[in-house]
Amino acid sequence: MATEVKRLIKVRVEKGARFKRDGYGKKRQLSDSWRKPRGQHNKQREQKKAKGALPKPGFGSPVAVRGMxxxxxxxxxxxxxxxxxxxxxxxxxxxxxxxxxxxxxxxxxxxxxxxxxxxxxxxTVKAKKAPAKKPAAKTAEKKPAAEKKAPAKKAAAKPKAEAAEKKAPAKKAEAKPAAKKTTKSGVKKNE
Structure with a gap:
């Protein structure tokens, strides 16, 4: 029985998919997967020669290996x-x-x-690596260090702000007088 099943599977594979979708060789986007032709003048639906066969009961795979x-x-x-x-x-x-x-x-x-x-x-399912546990001493050291850095950042920010203020007056002196602004109604206003 096993040899017979193997032979029938081989027969089924050799037959292969013989039913192609109409026009699949003409248009690149059409796959060869079967679609029933429904057009009024479709040559494949009318079963003209050389236009491709339609699926019929006689073309089925052997019953013993169907669905296998x-x-x-x-x-x-x-x-x-x-x-x-x-x-x-x-x-x-x-x-x-x-x-x-x-x-x-x-x-x-x-x-x-x-x-x-x-x-x-x-x-095969790859085993996920467990994150390496850090010693408690290192985590304790980092927390105070982060707290100390925060005030240091604020102190560093002050000199930058002062430098920006020094540069700002120089820019204002070079700037041109303010132009007149217009509102939505088109009336010009002076500031």
Missing amino acids: HPSGFFEVLVASIKDLEGLDAKTQAVRISGTVGDKKRTALQEAALAKGLKVLNAR
Whole structure:
């Protein structure tokens, strides 16, 4: 039976996807994924020669392997450890849901492997590095240092402010007389 299933899967793969979307070779933005032609004058819908075949029951894959993963297992979507109960390791394989987080994913992968189930989308989850703990002595030293720096910054700011005041009068002397300002109504006002 296993050799027959492998042969049928191979037959299914060799047939491949033979149904192409109408006009996919003419326009770059159209993918080859099948869309039913619905146009009034569409040649593919009218089943003209060389315009591409339409899907019909005779083109289906063999019943024994229909819906089967290429590995030879039927897929089962799993989101929790409860979903692993009652699965047959000989005929079914597990696909872990994409909404599952890293921590739960590793637990699911380990549980599936313990039961002998194949995980189709298994991946190695990188362990996050824990932040290195700093000694208490260093943190105690930093707090007083931060408090001491704050007054020092204010003292350093005063000379800068004084320097700015000294430069400001020089600029005012060079400045031109103030121009007349206009209001919204257009009337000019002097200050």
